[in-house]
Amino acid sequence: MRRVASLILVVLLAACTTVALQRFDELYGPADPTRFDHPLAPPPGESYAQTVQPILDRRCVVCHACYDGPCQLKATAWEGLARGASKTPVYDASRLLAAQPTRLFVDAQQPSEWRDLGFFPVLNEHTPTPEVNRTAGLMHRLLMLKERHPLPTRGTVGGGLDFSIDRAAMCPAGAEIDDYERKAPLGGMPFGLPGLSPSELGVLTRWIERGAPFEGAPALPPLARQGIAMWERFLNGDSLKERLFSRYAYEHLFLAHLYFDDDPQRQYFKMVRSATPPGEPVQLIGSRRPVDAPGVERVYYRLVPERETIVAKTHMPYALGAARMARWRSLFLDAPYTVDRLPGYSADTAANPFSTFAALPVNARYRFMLDEAEFTIMGFIKGPVCRGQMALDVIEDRFWVTFLAPSEGNDQAQADLLAQDANLLRLPTGRSTEEVVTPWLHYARLENEYLRAKSAFLARSLGSPQNLDLRLLWDGDGRNDNAALTVFRHFDSASVVKGLVGEAPKTAWVIGYPLLERIHYLLVADYDVFGNVGHQLNSRLYMDFLRMEGEFNFLVLLPQAQRIATRDLWYRADSQATREQVYGGPSTTLALDSGIRYQSADARLELLGMIKARLAPVLDRGFELDRAPPDWRAPLQELGAVRGASLQWLPEDAALVVEAPGGAPATFSLLRDTGHASVSHLLGERKELRPDENALTLVPGVIGAYPNVFLRASPAQLPAMAEAIRGLKSEADYAAFAERFAVRRTNPGFWTVSDGLVERYRRDQPLQAGVLDLNRYENR
Template sequence: MKKNIIGTFVLIILSGCAYLGNAHYNELFGPEQTQDRMVAHNSGAGAEFLQQVKPVLDNRCVVCHGCYDAPCQLKLSSPEGIDRGLTKELVYDGTRLLASTPSRLLFDATTTEQWRDKEFSPVLNERAQTEEANLAGSVLFNTLVLKQSSPLPEDEVLDERFDFSLSRNQSCATMGEFDQLADEQPHAGMPYGLPGVTAAEFQHLQNWIKKGGKMAHIKPPSAAELAQVKNWETFLNQDGLKYQLSARYIYEHWFLAHIYFSDAQSPNFFKLVRSSTPPGEDIKLISSRRPYDNPNVERVYYRLLHDRSTILSKTHLPLKLNDEKLARIYQQFIAPNYTVSSLPSYEPTLASNPFKTFEALPIDAKYQFMLDEAELIIMGFIKGPVCRGQIALNVINDHFWVAFADPKKVATPAVGKMLVQHEDALELPAAEESNALPISNWVKYSVREKRYLKAKVELANNLFKNGEHLTTDLLWKGDGHNQNAALTIFRHFDSATVVKGFIGQQPKTMWVLDYALFERIHYLLVAGFDVYGNIGHQLITRLYMDFLRLEGEHNFLALLPEAQRETIKQSWYRKSPPSLSTFFENNREFSQPSGINYQTDEPQSELYGLIKEALEPVLSPRYDYKKVPAPLSAINTMPAKAVNLLPQLSYVLVKEQDGHTGYTIIHHNAHYNISSLLNEDGQRAYEEDTVTIVPGFIGDYPSAIWYLNNAQQVSAFAEQLPLMQVEADYHALKSKFAIRRTHPQFWQYSDILHQVARQYRGVEFGMFDYNRLENR
């Protein structure tokens, strides 16, 4: 089979059909013309694509080419993405002065011709549809052939020719430019910086491309799923103003979710979208930068669109809906006695402010709705469009816990009245839309934040002035069953994760979110964030999040002894810039004593224990680090010098008699503070770094994959990892136990990793992303 591959490559070269300029291709095969490649899923060509081609694309290509941050925006996770092709235009660009034009599949263009007008170039042949032309004129095929002709060097660590940085230059070569690429970068074949596909996989892709690259969508949803779709669309599109306003609120919080109805491990998923057409008609998507932008139609309909693309871990936000959930939402939004006299407009300064837009909805309904799916809502911040980039995420610590104020205590008429009185102060930076001036706006919003906090503290001091002091009774306890009441957030430098439960050792800080704070985080980082926005929009969003983080931490500090709050806060913000140090200097702090009778001289640690005890019935045990067996559990107490050598996320596969067990090693970067936008290295407290190993898989972007064959290897790995002193020690350990990106059987172990992850994650499973896989 190997000879066949090489023979094919040689034949193409000798025939003069590969690596030619556009003029030669036009002369040989005619001008480019977009092709209709879609066929039915149950046709012969459709079955071939779904059964033989799609698995190869998913497991070998989508792991790098799946989302906004795919090199050259080449998304191979759906037929639409394959047909769209690639572009030299970057989505993530932290330097642009003006917002760029969005390029979202399904929304910003609906035909291949429209994508060509937007300067996306094809990866499949669009000239004469002959077998010779289909192979010679396909960028996708030629990148595969290039890898076969120039495989990875037989080195454990690849040399400087290979650039794996997220900010690396991307060639994004068209067929007319491919000869130059092949000449200058013969190592740039696909998969990039990884072993080539197997002979059988190459043959599947070659046969498919040779026949014209016909594609099919996965089969349609079941009758039962479509019945649920009908029920929910009926509910969300009733004519009453109360229904319409509630549906708008629900959509603006769930638009990123992968909605499903079946209990199967791999159900069909749906996206809640805005359409100009009502239920029963074909969906016509409303394209807007943000979910609350003006739809420019007389009536918005909220529809459930079958998501037919490959599920990626980094963008997967599963949400199960059923009749019970429908009844719950009815009781929250429709049953209460209130009136909606008119619908709010979509004018930017209003629509970006949920406190104005949804003022008519009961505050307790809105807050409880968010709490019911708190992990999902926060996951939007983690897995939504803001998810990539160190500057976007250096606003949070590497490991912290999140709890929520009880809606019965903080979603009261008094709080609602205060929010209405200060709704202008709660305006968010998204009101500036996608082209913003960061410095002047930061000053404006900092003044408004101080004004709101002053009102909030005055109300709190007034509520608790008669001897009723704050205790852990303030916290929402998940109604006795909802595990969303306790969450853990991990930052992995330029990506992050949120999971249910208080996971790992006691963290440096903790957030306690109330309704207004929770809502603003969502509208700042999810609903209001434009990944295509200019540098000003991105910076002001990042700077404003400083305010919200501090507010969440202050809510936690209010539970600690009054005399120690400032000392503890100062320990969190050592060496912080003067601008932050003085931000709260003139603010009136919450001045009431804690209602907790502390018994030790370490109140923060004691409070963590009390909060865990109060929420014990709803703490998820899924990632309990104490359940990691010895000797691997010793990794939790590694010295900082060894921890410093670890990447952000490492996955460990342990071979057992009846399968594999999986673990995640999470490196927590310590900081003196996290308030310096562009000087993270200067704020790093390397000597305080810690690590946590948990059962299962946390995160989406593995940096290292360790494979331990037996108990002896487990013991040796657990013993030697904490002893590392220098980079050479880490390199030696990887040579013994790791599956590097250069490993000849890398893809075999990748398949094992995904199989084990599917067992652990179930409906939450998605393909991992290898763009952060280290080269060490």
């Protein structure tokens, strides 16, 4: 019945859109859907890339990027504006069948092709005169609506505007804009934020009047062409060994922003599958997922320029250079093993990377992922999920991540175990359309069997407690700062950074190769954001098992007598059966005691301290407060030390701008660590909250792509800010706090603060920085 209702809604929306567009045909002449298939050239001396896109980046991309951009409108490239918008949301938790993918540059190439997929224009496709370009161009109409109806300059935004993440998108098409302007006069663009400056609006208006000209993508510089040629030769060798490795590399790097480490401009590229070999134009293979059948006999791996603005929420940089190529050659191509055949692309193959890549040495695969472990973990943080509460409510608000040390002997034993039990590690996401309950029960049984086999393997391989100690943890080979990471959850988004950031957390994960590979394939390579509810729900449910497995690896380093009590603290709100799942069921525990000598009664806290000490030589310390000016540190530490129930009124992710009189401002991230009794519940998270356990983590720089609020204070005001936060008891208290310290949406200086913050982000964190997303900015 729900499926029928959804179909009826889609039909009605399409019918309304058609009527609205026909009304514009009557007013402004028939539309030409091919008008922007071949863009107009800019006037001599003008450039879209240099004059228009920078304004869009500052004022439009902040909301219109990735799959969660309202109405699927992407302002990250000229092609996104020419594509237009859609009334069909990407995120739909009720769809029973997988949806048609709508990836810019992938699922259609011309604006006229996007019209066939239900997208409507936001630039004028009717009679091409300056007047009609303004009047029939929805983009200009929405910009001018804000000009005519600016926001108030104090307090919160009214006018019935909804800023919730699940708000219904209005998406006016064609003549529907008339009704939208009447009903939502404050709904001009930028939505719920101050309007553009006169100079910015003037540039965009002139550009729209001229027919939205675009000079096309710039030619690649010689250095980039040389790098592409070198890497495409490397990735497209003819031997079976080379072809299998290249497939493995692609399935792990398809989301990466690749750059050449000798390029001072750091231009980014994407690795794609092509039906054509190097030297010929790329013929993109636009499969739903990188694991899906390519439909051609031979796949070629090509590098193409990234054509969209870099946004923080999807930015995953990855360096290519001579050292990287030598490393991969040593691991995969020069190693003494053979590949007798290439695997296929069935759904069962997609669900089991251990069988697919069984011919590649386990040690090589693990080293490939460990070398850039932050990038690997970042995949499930920033990957296809984009809006992540479905996947992210399965993790704690902050936890540390370390890794089991690779070793030739242990990895060979691991390979033997995988060869015997690869079927136990199959994932429930081999298809984009899945059932819901039956698969999950099946995979729960497989996970229990695997954990029992793993416990037996550990007991055999370790032999005695003396071998169960901190030597099991990877130390980054003494030089790699990927050995220690911190993951932050910000309710429906998350971040991962290098280093063990903040005070010792409640939980920690220790990840080995099978777990790391399954996380990647579950939530990155196998995940289809356009998949049906069964596909997405099974991804979330299975992630419970993977979190428990990471926690299991940490727990076994504790004294045997404290493991169960620590586990039960983490799962206070859960049944005994759920708690036992951490170990794979009631009959499975690791009988071997820890070989670590503990001195205190709180072994968990002591172990976290020992892990930090062991990894100290390679720890990234970029998010420690000693980077702040010395006279700021004490008040900053006081602010970061606030704990307890008052923090429930504070946003998850606040960007704090400290402005010293006569000095340069500095940016800090004020992150709320929300207390939970458990994070294993799919629904009813609110019931598991423990406000008394809330804490703050305060660090220099930017963590989090979706700031909920900008806060401002001078160093002298920081103690008063801390005191005000400690005193929060209601929404009214927070409103008073916001009036004093927050940069609200209505603040006339909003864009000045935003621009300054992003400028410092790019200066201080140049590799990680991208445009921040304001879709989750509060209105309180």
